Amino acid sequence: MTAPHSRDQDASDKRSYWQRLLEFIHPGPDSREELLDALSDAEDNQVIGPESRVMLEGVLRMADLTAGDVMVAAPRMDLINIDASLDESMHQVIDTAHSRFPVYENERDNIVGILLAKDLLKLQRAPALNLRTLLRPPVFIPESKGLNDLLREFRNTRNHMALVVDEFGRIAGLVTIEDVLEQIVGDIEDEFDQEDDAGDIFALADRTYRVSGDTSIERVAEAFSTVLEIAQTDANADNKFDTIGGLIAHAMGHVPRRGERFDVNELRFEVLHTKAGAVKWFKVYPVPAEPEAP
Secondary structure, three states, X not given: OOOOOOHHHHHHOOOOHHHHHHHHHOOOOOOHHXXXXXXXXXXXXXOOOHHHHHHHHHHHHXXXXXXXXXXXXXXXXXXXXXXXXXXXXXXXXXXXXXXXXXXXXXXXXXXXXXXXXXXXXXXXXXXXXXXXXHOXXXXXXXXXOEHHHHHHHHHHXXXXXXXXXXXXXXXXXXXXXXXXXXXXXXXXXXXXXXXXXXXXXXXXXXXXXXXXXXXXXXXXXHXXXXXXXXXXXXXXXXXXXXXXXXXXXXXXXXXXXXXXXXXXXXXXXXEEEEEOOEEEXXXXXXXXXXXXOO
């Protein structure tokens, strides 16, 4: 039996008669797909702008993502050795341009703290201080931690970095607040990032070229009319590399740092910028001729 309709219910419902009638005729979305369609319709009707729609869709997608989905994998992490000298640590901070670094002792899996790059200035003012005294406590999270919960934790604790551990307790990678926010607002660009239509290979005014580290090897080889092959040992002969950044990093045995150079078939690849443990941009130009002996 239907419950009697009371005037108290009408008094507590602040919606107008027409609002209730419209909602009865056109009910709201009942699923995520319907909500995404509603956002698209709202953009088409100029109720919201395209940027707002993209961010709202990002919020919905983020609910399904975990720390493991967006983390920087452990092999690509830039770490500082607690036993490194001040000069070594300063050079690493300058080369990578990160603001925070996990610090390890003895082995990379043994993270003992987080170092803020600005704190290294204190060592320059007071050399008697020990690097260990500057470390902040690390935050460890499981790979399965949802990004919604992680963002809330970042806001509440004011941490900007967390170390991700796998089911066996080993370091799987790291995730920053920037990695989480980029799921909502898209890539947070810096001065080295270019528009999507700018191309991954383009000429500079000094007759050199800027090449994205994510550019395929085939595209680079075609653009410079060369063959990009690096001899491999039997132990790693099965390794395949799709990008020029991956190929050169493998050949050098480490993630190249800013200013490092590597020559392949008369071409010199000079690292301009790194991000998230990978080369973002190379500067490419012919290998300079060696001066003739007198």
